[in-house]
Amino acid sequence: MEEKVDCDIRELLDKISSRMRRDYSESLRELDLYVGQDNLLHRLWSGDGVTQMQLCEHLNCEPPTVTNMVKSLEQNGFIYRKRDQKDARVMRIYLTEEGKELEKPIEAKWRKQQEKLLNSILPEERMLLRRIMKQMESNLF
Amino acid sequence: MEEKVDCDIRELLDKISSRMRRDYSESLRELDLYVGQDNLLHRLWSGDGVTQMQLCEHLNCEPPTVTNMVKSLEQNGFIYRKRDQKDARVMRIYLTEEGKELEKPIEAKWRKQQEKLLNSILPEERMLLRRIMKQMESNLF
């Protein structure tokens, strides 16, 4: 019985996240972005000139993934790359004007998505949910 | 303030699910499977001879995704395809012996993963979490 509840949680998490990703992905296409690229841009909005390794850490993904995302975002004109002056191995990533302009529309989409997700869930429940999820996060890392 | 809490929830969900997927993916490689394929097999364990459209619905994904997954699983010898007798458009998917044998090891991995995820979260909290997530699920669909 309790086993079943736990199992539902794993499945539910899976369903919710894949559905969210799908919805969100569709919504981002309006801005000529793919899902995940918004997170990379998010990191840049709080400070340009970051290395790809730093993006790896922030996105919690592997270097080739960042290489691909950066390539795609550069081709679409949202960012540009510049080789570091002191260390020629390092690429530093900067926002273009177009990239900077995405901050507000993306934030609006985030807000919209979280409103949809949390609809009719009470503030106390949200607090509790957040606490439990924090615990789950630390369990995984 | 409350805005911030909500935002954390969206981000947390994203982090948790991507981390879970990553861990799980790595774990499945021991069985020569890729993440997502276990869900397809899961549908077959509760009844063979399903069409690809039915798999689409169960996995909540698009037809080309199922085509690719089925191709990969067939090449690895876990399933086989047979054209329907009455409707020549339809492909029916069946488990091979190898595919059937995966049920227990995969269930073990599920259990292990959910134990890791829910570590130190109390039964009452789990019940509540499940209820809130059910609400979130219905918000999205």
Next chain:
DNA sequence: GTGTTATATATAGCTTGCTAATCATATTGG
């Protein structure tokens, strides 16, 4: 019965992710 429309699957081409292997540059040890 033939033409049109609907349905099931497949193909092409894209991005996100991964791993394994490669390349270029830095750093460190002798």
Next chain:
DNA sequence: CCAATATGATTAGCAAGCTATATATAACAC
């Protein structure tokens, strides 16, 4: 100073996911 090692990024190749498009078959309309 030069060899060995470490580090940052890239490339190749794979699977999950998508969209748009194509193909084959079925069902429906006239």
